[in-house]
Amino acid sequence: MELGTTTLTQGKQFVTMSPLSGDFKEVVYVGYGIKEGDYNSYGNMDVAGKVVLAKSGEPMNESGSFLFSGTQEPSKWSNLSEGISKRLELATELGAKALLLVDDKNFGRYQQYYRRMARNNSGSMRLKSNTESASLLVLNSEAGKAFHSAMDKDNTGQSVALSWKAMLTSNNGEVDTENVVAFIKGSEKPDEFLVISSHLDHIGVSQGEVNNGADDDGSGTVALLEIAEAFQQAVKDGNGPKRSVVFLHVTGEEKGLLGSRYYTDQEPVFPLANTVANLNIDMVGRIDPKRDGDRNYIYLIGSDKLSTELHELSEEINSKYTNIELDYTYNDENDPNRFYYRSDHYNFAKNNIPIIFYFNGTHADYHRPSDTPDKINYDLLTNRAQLVFYTAWEIANRANRLVVDKATTP
Secondary structure, three states, X not given: OEEOOEEOOEOOOXXXXXXXXXXXXXXXXXXXXXXXXXXXXXXXXXXXXXXXXXXXXXXXXXXXXXXXXXXXXXXXXXXXXXXXXXXXXXHHHOOOOEEEEEOOOOXXXXXXXXXXXXHXXXXXXXXXXXXXXXXXXXXXXXXXHHHOOOOOOOOOOEEEEEEEEEEXXXXXXXXXXOOEEEEEOOOOEEEXXXXXXXXXXXXXEEOOXXXXXXXXXXXXXXXXXXXXHHHHHXXXXXXXXXXEEXXXXXXXXXXXXXXXXXXXXXXXXXXXXXXXEEEEEOOOOOOOHHHOOXXXXXXXXXXXXXXXXXXHHHHHHHHHHHOOEEEOHHHOOOOOOOHHHOOOHHHHHOOOOOEEEEEOOOOOOOOOOOOOHHHOOHHHHHHHHHHHHHHHHHHHHOOOOOXXXXXXXX
């Protein structure tokens, strides 16, 4: 992109996976790019066919609390994934041609993602849609200020006159892939569903080498199959689960949680309103180097985000059967890794379905050809899979479905 004598380069000052080309005479600055309740960053401005410029974050009130939550805790508009998707949905709904989003805090993450794809000669994916979405460009603060120098302090929507040119093209093609879904019908509550998930994809070949993905997510895949076999054996023994249990093996996780999003957002095989919980297994066969020498653990993420009852049930089941250390390090809302938003459970959580994400943490072989089966700790994989099974068994057979006491606003 060119702004007068200033050149902004893909992968340096901005990152995009969308095409955008043309000569422009303005951008429409819309502050935080948010519309919620009485708050509307767009005001009465007409942005149809135009490029809008917004910044990440959200407004605060005079007392120093976030406007939407009313507390010191930010709302969904500050979530890395949800905050961007909601801004893009809004810009698209209002007919914008493109959204330039300035997000200095998370820009490095997008930059790394772009560089990895460029290095591996791969691309991004999105779900096919009949609706054309506005193009999304994520900018660092340097690029944002080139468009509107006062945007740090200015939240007022306005048209900013400037001459700039975009020359961004992309080559697109369709890819067919699939989720694999199996289920066991409940004996007493067949219309209530527990979903147990893992993902079947990995990152493929890079620089001529196969990325094996034994831990990510071969370990979750094996656990899912073993748990399914245990449930089916219970059926054969005349002691099947009271609720229906869905075994969901999803595709496209590595390209943006696409398989699980397709299931929840486009074609849920079983009604989300009747889905009582999701237990998601993604990397459970290795040891985080930070935990070396203290191996009998698992990171639990999200168990208390929506249902206090699920969290307490999880703790009780572990104490009764498996006695694994449940480590909540990455459950912190301020966790810079943002793991809560980075695996398939999140598409259930955003629909107020209670979830638990089982995760062993990253390691030196993460997303590398060296993630091989010989490095799996099979005793830990067994014990962790048993924890998921016992938790699932309790959820599937308890008298009442889990209470959602911390539902979020859609």
